Amino acid sequence: MYRPAARLADIEPFHVVELFTRAHQLQAEGRDIIHMEVGEPDFPTPEPIAHAAMAAIASGKTMYTQAFGLPELRQAISDFYRQRYGVDVPARRIAVTNGASGALNLAFACLTNPGDEWLLADPGYPCNRHIVRTYEGRPQAIAVGPQSNFQPTPAQVGAAWSEKTTGLLVASPANPTGTLLTLPEIAALAEVCRARKGHFMVDEIYHGLTYETDAPTACTAGDDIWVINSFSKYFQMTGWRLGWMVIPEPYLRDVEKLAQNLVLCPSTPAQHAALAAFRPETIAILEERRAEFRRRRDFLAPALEALGFRITARPEGAFYLYCDSSALAADSFALARDLLEKTGVAATPGLDFGANAPEKHIRFAYTTGVDRLAEAVERLRRYFGR
Amino acid sequence: MYRPAARLADIEPFHVVELFTRAHQLQAEGRDIIHMEVGEPDFPTPEPIAHAAMAAIASGKTMYTQAFGLPELRQAISDFYRQRYGVDVPARRIAVTNGASGALNLAFACLTNPGDEWLLADPGYPCNRHIVRTYEGRPQAIAVGPQSNFQPTPAQVGAAWSEKTTGLLVASPANPTGTLLTLPEIAALAEVCRARKGHFMVDEIYHGLTYETDAPTACTAGDDIWVINSFSKYFQMTGWRLGWMVIPEPYLRDVEKLAQNLVLCPSTPAQHAALAAFRPETIAILEERRAEFRRRRDFLAPALEALGFRITARPEGAFYLYCDSSALAADSFALARDLLEKTGVAATPGLDFGANAPEKHIRFAYTTGVDRLAEAVERLRRYFGR
Numbered sequence: 166m167y168r169p170a171a172r173l174a175d176i177e178p179f180h181v182v183e184l185f186t187r188a189h190q191l192q193a194e195g196r197d198i199i200h201m202e203v204g205e206p207d208f209p210t211p212e213p214i215a216h217a218a219m220a221a222i223a224s225g226k227t228m229y230t231q232a233f234g235l236p237e238l239r240q241a242i243s244d245f246y247r248q249r250y251g252v253d254v255p256a257r258r259i260a261v262t263n264g265a266s267g268a269l270n271l272a273f274a275c276l277t278n279p280g281d282e283w284l285l286a287d288p289g290y291p292c293n294r295h296i297v298r299t300y301e302g303r304p305q306a307i308a309v310g311p312q313s314n315f316q317p318t319p320a321q322v323g324a325a326w327s328e329k330t331t332g333l334l335v336a337s338p339a340n341p342t343g344t345l346l347t348l349p350e351i352a353a354l355a356e357v358c359r360a361r362k363g364h365f366m367v368d369e370i371y372h373g374l375t376y377e378t379d380a381p382t383a384c385t386a387g388d389d390i391w392v393i394n395s396f397s398k399y400f401q402m403t404g405w406r407l408g409w410m411v412i413p414e415p416y417l418r419d420v421e422k423l424a425q426n427l428v429l430c431p432s433t434p435a436q437h438a439a440l441a442a443f444r445p446e447t448i449a450i451l452e453e454r455r456a457e458f459r460r461r462r463d464f465l466a467p468a469l470e471a472l473g474f475r476i477t478a479r480p481e482g483a484f485y486l487y488c489d490s491s492a493l494a495a496d497s498f499a500l501a502r503d504l505l506e507k508t509g510v511a512a513t514p515g516l517d518f519g520a521n522a523p524e525k526h527i528r529f530a531y532t533t534g535v536d537r538l539a540e541a542v543e544r545l546r547r548y549f550g551r
Numbered sequence: 552m553y554r555p556a557a558r559l560a561d562i563e564p565f566h567v568v569e570l571f572t573r574a575h576q577l578q579a580e581g582r583d584i585i586h587m588e589v590g591e592p593d594f595p596t597p598e599p600i601a602h603a604a605m606a607a608i609a610s611g612k613t614m615y616t617q618a619f620g621l622p623e624l625r626q627a628i629s630d631f632y633r634q635r636y637g638v639d640v641p642a643r644r645i646a647v648t649n650g651a652s653g654a655l656n657l658a659f660a661c662l663t664n665p666g667d668e669w670l671l672a673d674p675g676y677p678c679n680r681h682i683v684r685t686y687e688g689r690p691q692a693i694a695v696g697p698q699s700n701f702q703p704t705p706a707q708v709g710a711a712w713s714e715k716t717t718g719l720l721v722a723s724p725a726n727p728t729g730t731l732l733t734l735p736e737i738a739a740l741a742e743v744c745r746a747r748k749g750h751f752m753v754d755e756i757y758h759g760l761t762y763e764t765d766a767p768t769a770c771t772a773g774d775d776i777w778v779i780n781s782f783s784k785y786f787q788m789t790g791w792r793l794g795w796m797v798i799p800e801p802y803l804r805d806v807e808k809l810a811q812n813l814v815l816c817p818s819t820p821a822q823h824a825a826l827a828a829f830r831p832e833t834i835a836i837l838e839e840r841r842a843e844f845r846r847r848r849d850f851l852a853p854a855l856e857a858l859g860f861r862i863t864a865r866p867e868g869a870f871y872l873y874c875d876s877s878a879l880a881a882d883s884f885a886l887a888r889d890l891l892e893k894t895g896v897a898a899t900p901g902l903d904f905g906a907n908a909p910e911k912h913i914r915f916a917y918t919t920g921v922d923r924l925a926e927a928v929e930r931l932r933r934y935f936g937r
């Protein structure tokens with residue numbers, strides 16, 4: 166007897182896992198693999214954060230917390246909004262979650278009725294559409310490209326909005342492209358949603374990892390906007406699974422009920438660790454690492470372009486370069502596999518990010534040092550015979 | 552604009568939170584509160600587990616793991632099944648999850664179509680019915696009582712099964728009653744589900760905390776049974792949020808897809824901590840604590856009965872006494888509030904556990920030492936004028 170729920174037919178695995186597994190198999194066989202496929206910073210969690218966790222564990226601070234997290238952590242996040250962005254986000258509107266994933270689950274569970282449509286950018290982070298589907302919503306892709314810096318425009322959102330549409334999710338910086346939304350662009354998208362009595366959600370999990378300008382937070386554009394963030398990327402706490410969400414006031418009770426029932430509370434050691442995330446000595450470490458990410462991007466982008474990849478998005482943030490590979494190969498999935506086998510360079514084909522010309526794109530993550538990036542470029546140069 | 556999903560109307564908060572908040576308010580005012588309301592052991596996480604976490608954090612083991620968790624942890628859980636229960640559960644069938652909550656979310660998301668009914672015992676753990684509802688299933692209560700030791704019988708399950716029913720969830724030891732299912736009882740319930748091509752799920756999160764006989768695992772009764780477990784209770788890792796699930800082979804790929812998209816991975820520091828959970832020195836600590844729980848139960852149960860509470864369930868496991876308070880008060884919710892205000896003893900009214908005579912029941916958790924339990928009993932004695 167095999168009788169899974171119907172939603173499983175619409176939920177895809179990460180295609181990159183196949184490639185990742187093969188990469189580790191080759192590595193086990195002694196091959197030197199350069200990992201540019203995974204969305205995880207190569208830096209360890211900063212020492213002040215790690216030490217705060219160890220101190221909390223040593224003193225027995227490992228019991229359940231409130232469903233929305235430690236009050237002092239919620240306050241610290243609120244303070245961070247004031248200091249970094251100059252915006253007042255009261256602690257009571259902040260829920261600490263099991264990573265940004267946990268936040269997205271709670272938000273979509275709170276807002277999605279069966280059949281409700283959510284507008285999502287394509288290419289985009291693949292889990293979003295699968296989380297929407299899990300709560301019986303219907304993800305609707307808005308194809309985005311270089312003409313709008315891979316972000317949906319108000320005109321596109323207005324045109325895509327149907328009677329079934331319940332809201333819009335955007336990401337700034339975006340994954341896989343690293344492109345940003347300006348504050349006027351965020352405000353304009355919010356207005357489109359408001360005018361249609363729809364929800365507006367903004368994924369800000371790559372905030373802090375921007376290299377020209379700081380990304381503006383959607384919290385500045387209205388307290389009716391759902392804002393998702395994470396300790397994984399800028400704060401380099403991936404495996405700790407901790408994030409947060411800024412919730413519009415009317416929904417606080419609903420999200421809390423969901424969190425009490427679905428989650429109980431986020432990881433207590435991780436929460437105590439995160440209390441050290443906003444300290445000046447931690448921020449100093451993070452800003453050094455941000456500068457290093459910038460150096461990597463500034464090395465890798467022109468080097469890939471010299472090989473024939475086209476970077477049509479302005480990669481202002483995150484740690485990805487989303488490249489048009491169509492001048493080099495007809496099918497980026499085949500290219501990614503061939504690159505791995507022949508050069509040991511692992512990258513993510515467009516297939517994981519949606520249905521908008523995935524075969525023409527490949528994503529390189531600059532989550533490894535410049536020397537290794539240079540080695541990767543050299544191998545690609547030989548592969549393409551340049 | 553306030554437009555939550557319809558499911559929110561069916562999802563209740565924890566009622567005990569109101570009481571808990573009031574208890575902490577009274578405490579802040581200087582009152583001495585005896586906490587018997589929360590399902591959390593008062594023991595700190597055992598030292599070998601805490602040390603394993605600190606060692607992992609110190610050596611930078613804080614990156615993402617596979618969605619189903621560290622292969623060595625899955626293997627350690629598999630070994631535990633062989634050693635403790637004499638049953639072979641291959642590591643590939645074991646998924647490490649964000650607590651038992653995470654396991655329940657993945658299982659119900661995998662198996663529940665909109666409108667599908669799940670049979671659940673009432674009284675029972677309240678989150679179960681809300682998780683089912685979240686994935687658009689319909690929880691159907693089976694009223695259980697002393698005549699079946701607060702567990703559903705095969706006859707009840709057969710009678711409650713409708714065309715819409717997709718499966719049955721039971722818990723052994725149960726919450727709030729602490730009652731067990733024998734292996735023949737588990738096998739008989741499994742057979743009822745099998746005969747109807749339904750799913751069978753068994754919550755074993757209080758395994759290890761039993762005081763007469765070890766609870767048998769449902770893994771012994773068939774590899775088509777979904778088994779949920781947790782590091783929270785016996786292993787005393789509540790705030791770490793780590794659990795696991797044994798998945799029937801045909802569904803491995805589906806649950807993995809869900810875990811990849813909804814969760815990414817369980818907490819990495821918690822997973823490294825849990826690697827020490829099965830070591831002999833940890834088990835020795837846990838078994839001492841189990842003996843202490845037994846002493847508490849053996850003190851508290853007759854003391855409450857002497858006051859006029861009736862314990863109609865055989866509380867063989869977990870750390871709860873579910874008492875019939877109807878000889879003492881008409882409404883257990885009012886009683887719980889009054890007890891808190893007048894005696895400083897905090898207990899959980901039946902209201903949180905379902906719709907089956909909740910006003911007649913109150914749950915006392917023996918998660919505090921015998922001296923404090925004795926003090927609580929003394930206060931209750933004065934309150935009832937005995």
